[in-house]
Amino acid sequence: MNHWQPTTTLDVLQLRAAIIAKIRAFFTRRHVLEVETPLLSTSTNPAVHLNSFSVINHPPLYLQTSPEFAMKRLLAAGSGDIYQISKAFRAQENGRLHHIEFTMLEWYRVNFTHYDLMDEVGQFLHFVLNTAETSRITYRDLFLQYLNVDPFGPTDDLKKIARQQGLNASLDDDHDAWLQLLLTHLIEPHLGEKHPLLVYDFPATQAMLARINPNNPQTAERFELYFKGMELANGFHELNNPQEQRARFVQENKIREQLNLPSIPLDEKFLASLASLPPCSGVALGVDRLVMIAAQVNSLAEVLTFIE
């Protein structure tokens, strides 16, 4: 029998519509312009850990993993503050908290540092979910607090913690992979139980499109938002140096080659626009996960209409 019914409920549909309306009200009040950019593009984000759907082959057209490149081109063209609610696509991501197609809210604020934007993220959550306060902690302090290990220390220390905590994984000497293992398996499930938590000053090695911290080159001007044990948003003080951005893309494609992953044609229009990108910060937030929290459910399937 064909099970055609939605995986969510009509109550959750109402809730989602109310949340979308609140999001629009939040940005309208702040004079942030709603925009719409193409879902299909001749290029995409070459980050090794992102898998784009390529829908036509010669020349390839990619479904966007986020609207970031197109929105930055609008900023470079002088749009001023903008936001967008759109679908984003990531191949091979399926699970309780992942789906290959999901709804993303992304917004950019001109002349905001990532600290300013973190303030606004807290105000946003208060407006949409009526949360009391949003606290913040650095990435380094987070690891020290939960695991008593310095994330910028030797990789062997990370391996030791993983072993002690009963994690069984083979990640060679990939320092960032060990950090991500510890964060996702041992720390994240406990984050933001009561109040949303912003984690900032991520390792510079985990920030493709963010500025490097001028006072500490080990860290990037990047933050993540956690609430109810989930990652909810990721934000950057945006890199606007075309040469540096190109070098990072080229490096990603080199790693892609080593891993036998398809290399991604560089987005030359995006790279050319970066020279005109005003100082700004931007953040992308998973709307489906936001609805999950409002609906107090445990899986994406419960807030999506249909799952293919």
Next chain:
Amino acid sequence: MTSYTTNEFKSGLKVMMDNDPYNILENEFVKPGKGQAFNRVKMRNLKTGRVLEKTFKSGESLEGADVVDMELQFLYNDGTMLHFMSPETFEQYAVNTEKVADEVKWLKEQDICLTTLWNGVIIALNPPIFVTLKVTETDPGIRGDTATGGSKPATLETGAVVRVPLFVNTGDILKIDTRTGEYISRGK
């Protein structure tokens, strides 16, 4: 044998790891928005029965294991080996008694038992959760004591020894939970 990548791992899939066959129990996809994707997998070693948790990088793969579940009839125990037969193909299979000592004690000759075969060799017996077996030896029953108070050992027709209430007599038919080896009830 086909190999399977982490996104094909699902409950019931049989795979090889470190030269042992495993049954996948759970597979959870975990990924930071900007970083390495993982599959957190719970799997049971089909030889030892032990459950293991292992985290794979998404995209890693394991060889499939030639493991099948098959209903076989228990023929006899020759002291060192147990002999089974497929009621469909009449093909016979044997397994060392010691390897399945915990399970075989619930089986009578002629019983049908779900078995797990790896590369054509029995590696596990999965007796029914509940079995009914006759008591062949126990101390005489105490009349009237049908409620609580004390227990005694009873030997069943398969040789298994279980704790039973005092009112149970030799010749009674008992229902036993094979997962715990506990007495459930007395039948007729």
